[in-house]
Amino acid sequence: MSELLKITGLRVSAEEKEILHGVDLTINEGETHVIMGPNGAGKSTLGAAIMGSPEYTITGGSIIFDGADITGETPDKRARHRIFLSFQNPIEIPGITLSSFLRSAYEQVTGERVKLFEFKKVLGAAMDVLQMDKAYADRELNVGFSGGEKKKAEILQLLVLRPKLAILDETDSGLDVDAVKTVSAGIKAYKEQTGGSLLIITHNTKILEALTVDKTHIIADGRLAAEGGAELIDEVTENGFDKYIPRGAV
Amino acid sequence: MKEKTQVADIDRSLYDFRYDEDESSFLDCGITPEIIREISAEKGDPEWMTEFRLHSLEIYNRLKMPDWGPDISGLNIDNIVAYIRPKKGMQSDWNEVPDDIKETFEKLGIPQAERESLAGVGAQYDSELVYHNVRKEVAESGVVYTDLESAMHDERYAGMIKSHFMKLVPPTDHKFAALHGAVWSGGSFVYVPSGVKLEIPLQSYFRLNAKGAGQFEHTLIIVEDNAYLHFIEGCSAPKYYEASLHAGCVELYVGNNSTLRYSTIENWSKNMYNLNTKRAVVGENGKVEWVSGSFGSHVSYLYPMSILNGRKARAEFTGITFAGEGQNLDTGAKIVHNAPETSSYMNTRSISKSGGISTFRSAVTINENAVGSKSAVSCESLMLDSISRSDTIPSMVVKTDKADVGHEARIGRISDEAVFYLMSRGLDENAAKALIVSGFADNVSKELPLEYAVEMNNLINLEMKGSIG
Numbered sequence: 001m002s003e004l005l006k007i008t009g010l011r012v013s014a015e016e017k018e019i020l021h022g023v024d025l026t027i028n029e030g031e032t033h034v035i036m037g038p039n040g041a042g043k044s045t046l047g048a049a050i051m052g053s054p055e056y057t058i059t060g061g062s063i064i065f066d067g068a069d070i071t072g073e074t075p076d077k078r079a080r081h082r083i084f085l086s087f088q089n090p091i092e093i094p095g096i097t098l099s100s101f102l103r104s105a106y107e108q109v110t111g112e113r114v115k116l117f118e119f120k121k122v123l124g125a126a127m128d129v130l131q132m133d134k135a136y137a138d139r140e141l142n143v144g145f146s147g148g149e150k151k152k153a154e155i156l157q158l159l160v161l162r163p164k165l166a167i168l169d170e171t172d173s174g175l176d177v178d179a180v181k182t183v184s185a186g187i188k189a190y191k192e193q194t195g196g197s198l199l200i201i202t203h204n205t206k207i208l209e210a211l212t213v214d215k216t217h218i219i220a221d222g223r224l225a226a227e228g229g230a231e232l233i234d235e236v237t238e239n240g241f242d243k244y245i246p247r248g249a250v
Numbered sequence: 251m252k253e254k255t256q257v258a259d260i261d262r263s264l265y266d267f268r269y270d271e272d273e274s275s276f277l278d279c280g281i282t283p284e285i286i287r288e289i290s291a292e293k294g295d296p297e298w299m300t301e302f303r304l305h306s307l308e309i310y311n312r313l314k315m316p317d318w319g320p321d322i323s324g325l326n327i328d329n330i331v332a333y334i335r336p337k338k339g340m341q342s343d344w345n346e347v348p349d350d351i352k353e354t355f356e357k358l359g360i361p362q363a364e365r366e367s368l369a370g371v372g373a374q375y376d377s378e379l380v381y382h383n384v385r386k387e388v389a390e391s392g393v394v395y396t397d398l399e400s401a402m403h404d405e406r407y408a409g410m411i412k413s414h415f416m417k418l419v420p421p422t423d424h425k426f427a428a429l430h431g432a433v434w435s436g437g438s439f440v441y442v443p444s445g446v447k448l449e450i451p452l453q454s455y456f457r458l459n460a461k462g463a464g465q466f467e468h469t470l471i472i473v474e475d476n477a478y479l480h481f482i483e484g485c486s487a488p489k490y491y492e493a494s495l496h497a498g499c500v501e502l503y504v505g506n507n508s509t510l511r512y513s514t515i516e517n518w519s520k521n522m523y524n525l526n527t528k529r530a531v532v533g534e535n536g537k538v539e540w541v542s543g544s545f546g547s548h549v550s551y552l553y554p555m556s557i558l559n560g561r562k563a564r565a566e567f568t569g570i571t572f573a574g575e576g577q578n579l580d581t582g583a584k585i586v587h588n589a590p591e592t593s594s595y596m597n598t599r600s601i602s603k604s605g606g607i608s609t610f611r612s613a614v615t616i617n618e619n620a621v622g623s624k625s626a627v628s629c630e631s632l633m634l635d636s637i638s639r640s641d642t643i644p645s646m647v648v649k650t651d652k653a654d655v656g657h658e659a660r661i662g663r664i665s666d667e668a669v670f671y672l673m674s675r676g677l678d679e680n681a682a683k684a685l686i687v688s689g690f691a692d693n694v695s696k697e698l699p700l701e702y703a704v705e706m707n708n709l710i711n712l713e714m715k716g717s718i719g
Contacts, residue, residue: 051674052670052673052674053670054669055666075673075674076673076679079674079676080676084674087671091672093685093689094689094692095688095690095691095692096688096689101685109676140689
């Protein structure tokens with residue numbers, strides 16, 4: 001399998017403070033990776049840095065995606081390389097409907113025009129997977145959505161935009177059992193429909209049940225503390241992260 | 251979208267005769283009673299109007315310049331007489347219109363003929379036809395929609411105009427109201443009889459283009475009882491005049507149980523001093539709805555006022571102001587609660603970028619007799635960079651304890667997180683910011699007829715380009 005994402009020695013700072021102290025991570029095409037770790041370890045920072053968040057500064061290392069060095073690129077360019085980040089707290093944008101926003105995002109990332117009729121079909125099919133009321137398509141982007149609705153809307157975007165790599169940041173947090181099932185079904189559908197890669201940042205193992213995990217990474221204190229297969233998930237679920245936290249770091 | 255029609259060829263000779271007055275009729279600086287008499291005679295004013303103009307001039311000479319708002323010292327008031335004759339502007343050549351204005355016309359997709367007309371070059375074009383059709387439909391409903399000058403000479407309306415003209419905004423109101431009283435020219439007269447609810451909005455757009463008027467225009471609207479009117483003033487395309495003062499006046503009389511909606515999108519060229527006065531008086535259970543978009547001008551003073559004189563009268567003001575580089579836009583609204591159970595709601599957005607200054611000024615007065623009245627003011631400001639300014643100056647005078655008043659102000663900067671969110675979905679930085687600003691302005695666009703909302707969004711996109719990145 002060929003390499004899709006290759007991160008080498010990545011150092012990331014926010015407001016002069018280094019959060020990631022040299023992280024290596026390689027994801028091959030079609031693989032599903034999981035990142036776990038204690039709060040404040042730098043998991044979300046890694047996801048945001050891959051997407052190019054202006055909140056963080058990359059001070060060392062490189063990010064190669066699909067053969068291109070994207071370390072210094074703006075988020076929109078990364079999106080056009082077909083990277084997608086599902087936000088923990090999706091932003092409310094009044095004045096544009098979910099449907100027309102998603103159509104223009106689709107045209108931006110694919111570089112192709114899509115007819116309204118064609119697009120409605122794609123959108124409708126994706127909404128069916130997530131058991132979303134079609135009325136949401138005509139609501140303003142995330143405006144007045146509940147926490148669960150926002151998360152579903154993120155997965156809807158994932159299904160429509162069909163990225164090569166989807167980074168899901170705590171997509172399961174704050175969801176009830178049924179919502180986790182729906183979101184999880186959406187992620188599975190993405191995988192089946194596109195064969196894309198996944199990088200899932202999570203605390204919760206329920207969302208992973210429907211998926212085949214290829215690799216698990218434990219991040220603690222801004223460093224990779226352990227790597228393994230799917231079995232590592234069960235291990236930390238049982239024993240917690242204590243043994244990965246360096247002495248004196250707490 | 252609005253009908254935009256092309257004229258194949260403009261026969262300039264048709265119009266040239268209107269402007270072939272010799273340059274010697276051009277008057278020296280300083281306004282004198284003689285000049286006013288001359289203008290008045292030229293326009294064929296009735297005698298009372300000539301007197302009114304002269305009286306206004308006296309008041310003008312007595313009053314001081316406003317000293318509480320944006321600086322207007324750049325306005326050469328001694329040369330004011332040069333502004334009085336818009337013909338000078340209308341004669342101007344399309345080649346003399348600044349490139350940035352031409353470019354804006356182009357980007358807004360306005361056809362050449364229409365652009366020339368908007369730029370004051372004075373071509374008449376097909377919208378005249380549209381206008382005539384509108385006029386026919388309107389006339390059948392019994393509504394009068396004509397220009398103020400001809401209405402003054404029509405015996406059916408002459409008395410009505412005399413008893414309403416500048417009674418709401420008297421020349422003593424402020425220096426520029428006095429100036430307006432002395433030199434006003436052009437504008438609209440609308441009369442809606444009792445019980446008539448006009449479905450289609452009336453648009454001054456056609457009229458102003460056809461007339462090439464606009465700098466000292468007077469709008470007088472009388473809506474009788476149990477009636478409805480939506481009037482749309484201006485258009486989103488910039489109007490270019492060599493002269494740089496706009497001192498128009500709008501007077502609205504809203505009868506019992508009637509609603510008047512008055513929408514404006516204003517995009518004066520950026521050399522303009524916009525010192526406009528607008529006022530409405532509302533009868534029992536009547537309602538005035540203002541929708542106001544201010545994009546253009548160098549300096550603006552604009553505070554439409556609603557006087558709620560009848561029981562249960564209501565006023566709603568929805569506004570947006572966008573101040574870019576070199577602009578100081580001082581806008582807002584005034585409401586006077588003058589009867590029991592009246593209510594008012596003000597909802598505004600102001601945006602400033604590239605060093606622009608936008609100030610929101612509100613004044614709500616609830617008089618002793620206005621028991622059981624309600625007022626809510628909500629204003630939000632968005633600054634797109636650290637060199638721009640946004641101020642909020644609210645004033646509330648409440649003379650009864652039996653009233654309910656609320657004020658809410660929010661000033662913010664464009665959120666990096668929101669920009670990142672949109673960029674992560676493939677939108678470039680400009681598009682992401684424009685989308686956020688459009689969303690911020692959404693309260694106003696929702697209130698506008700579709701074609702105006704589309705044009706306003708285009709305007710925002712235009713304003714956003716060139717400022718960022």
